[in-house]
Amino acid sequence: MAGERESHDSVRDLLDPRRMLVFAEVARFGSLAGAAQALGWTQPAVAQHVRRLERDTGCTLVVRTSRGVTLTEAGHSLAAHAEAITARLRAARADLSALTDLRAGRVRLSAFPSACATFVPAAIALLWERAPGLDVRLTEAEPDEARRLLAAGDADLAVTFDYDNVPDASTQTARIKLFDDTMLLVVPPAHRLAARSDIDLAAATDQRWIAGCPRCRAHLTAAAAGCGFLPDIRHSTDDYVVTQTLVAAGLGIALLPALALEAARDPRVETVELHRHTPRRVSLTSPPDIPPSPATRALTSALVEITAPRRMRTLPG
Amino acid sequence: MAGERESHDSVRDLLDPRRMLVFAEVARFGSLAGAAQALGWTQPAVAQHVRRLERDTGCTLVVRTSRGVTLTEAGHSLAAHAEAITARLRAARADLSALTDLRAGRVRLSAFPSACATFVPAAIALLWERAPGLDVRLTEAEPDEARRLLAAGDADLAVTFDYDNVPDASTQTARIKLFDDTMLLVVPPAHRLAARSDIDLAAATDQRWIAGCPRCRAHLTAAAAGCGFLPDIRHSTDDYVVTQTLVAAGLGIALLPALALEAARDPRVETVELHRHTPRRVSLTSPPDIPPSPATRALTSALVEITAPRRMRTLPG
DNA sequence: TCGGCATCAAAGCACAGCTTGGGCCCGCTC
DNA sequence: GAGCGGGCCCAAGCTGTGCTTTGATGCCGA
DSSP, X not given: OOOOOOOTTOXXXXXXXXXXXXXXXXXXXXXXXXXXXXXXXXXXXXHHXXXXXXXXXXXXXXXXXXXXXXXXXXXXXXXXXXXXXXXXXXXXXXXHHHHHTTSSOEEEEXXXXXXXXXXXXXXXXXXXXXXXXXXXXEEEOOHHHHHHHHHHTSOSEEEEEEOTTSOOOOOSOEEEEEXXXXXXXXXXXXXXTTSOOSBOGGGGTTOEEEEOSHHHHHHHHHHHHHTTOOOEEEEEOSOHHHHHHHHHTTSOEEEEEHHHHHHOOOTTOEEEEBTTOOOEEEEEEEOSSSOOOHHHHHHHHHHHHHTHHHHHHXXXX | OOOOOOOTTOGGGSOOHHHHHHHHHHHHHTSHHHHHHHHTOOHHHHHHHHHHHHHHHTSOOEEEETTEEEEOHHHHHHHHHHHHHHHHHHHHHHHHHHHHTTSSOEEEEEEOHHHHTTHHHHHHHHHHHHOTTOEEEEEEOOHHHHHHHHHHTSOSEEEEEEOTTSOOOOOSOEEXXXXXXXXXXXXXXXXXXXXXXXXXXXXXXXXXXXXXXXHHHHHHHHHHXXXXXXXXXXXXXXXXXXXXXXXXXXXXXXXXXXXXXXXXOOTTOEEEEBXXXXXXXXXXXXXXXXXXXXXXXXXXXXXXXXXXXHHHHHTTO
């Protein structure tokens, strides 16, 4: 109630846009009665609007004639703007329905490297086939970075992974599990572990290790701890191609997810399945509390559908 | 009241533009409370508008966060249109004030030939000096044609003339008298009437005449009838240059208004003032019932001012 | 743990604005 | 020329939109 210093060009002293729409009808029909009929109103209702508009603008807008009304120069000027406003309103509604009908819209996806190299492109292609108007953008990012993007509003959806045995500092996010990604032991050919099947991590107590990203390294450490040893980590790399090269060179062994090996398999290494080793969980993560846009929902569906075979495959396992 | 088949894309199912304006404020401030303050309202009022807008569009437009609201993709789309609408409203008001401030606008003037050749250009120049933004358009037309233009809405103002002794078939028009235009007898040099001064038309009973436009011809006939004779009209022309050429050639004498002689004076003719001859009345004529636009009023003023000396001159006469 | 600032919800009240019912004026038609 | 239809206006009345008030909740920063 205090006399706030108000902006001298506030929205408050704009012309009432509804009267503009009414005036556009008057201009279109050339009579108050015609406009009234178009609006489903009576004639005095329209007359009141026009009168108010003339009062507000301080201009005579129409001249009453025996057969309807004719616009003055000011009236023509105003009618042109009014017509533009109705066009805008139509365009606004059209744009919104384009968004809901997936004829337009943008969705920014973030995914970790091996997902980007395997099922993500197929999901995007599927979505693109269904909704060619969508603007789908992919950013490669490890889970922690992806969560940061989501929180900052720089991504709408993220393909992430996590391990049951690694604590997760995620803020509250909505997550949909896609599938379990089996962890495989990667060893050089003719390695003593290569021949065996169904071993567990305890068999590798004496090995030198090549670790991955911090999260994967934490998983390795935790898993090894579960088997009662501290892994002897000699090298580190995020890159699953580099990891395999290092293994092939005999610098150590590694634990890699099946997805990474599917993305790029070095023929010079061999893989060993581990007995009852916890897989990594691949999930879709959305920002908390903000409802997904139609485009985001469509991308979510595409990703869920594309990964359906992987859920089948790992379910019995 | 019957269920008229209504247009399937009527103005009635457009989004309420006032809500759009409110939403534009919400988008600008990023919070309902901020928008409310800008509008001079309370926060729930704004919240209601946004809710209604979301209901009408069927889209979630904003996400309520702990620190205000953030717009969804649909919200951004809508806000852009809303911003365009506020811009239109501002532009509409600006255009109207440009019209009233004479920074814009159009005025179409019609004037008879000798007026076009004398004071009309000066009046237009005066107006142009005062209001460079105006679009002033001149059409040369005799009074009857001018009145037709006014009635058809093809002219806003007309410079016309009329004679007291000639009946006027004008529909109702608003008229401002500018000045009296003295009628002069035009004779060849060394004509017997040339030497005399202060004669009246009766002195020219025996002359051959060159008549002008129908209206001027009617005036001549009526004036002659007042003096008891029927003029012997041999030639007719609208053009006052032609008239003087014919007079100079000795084909007859003529009655020309002073304005015509001021516009173009053939040195081979002489003029004689007539005693108590009714002048022609030069006036401004406007369309009936339609209020003049600011530009028309300004042109009217300019014409009145420019012709002030002529009123002075003829007043005592 | 508390205060500030944002949100939402429900109820009440005022005024905008549409309707009704009158009247006038013009132009067309019979 | 008179009747009629269709445009306009005015004044009064009532409905419903829409703003305010009041009260409660939730999250962040101190």
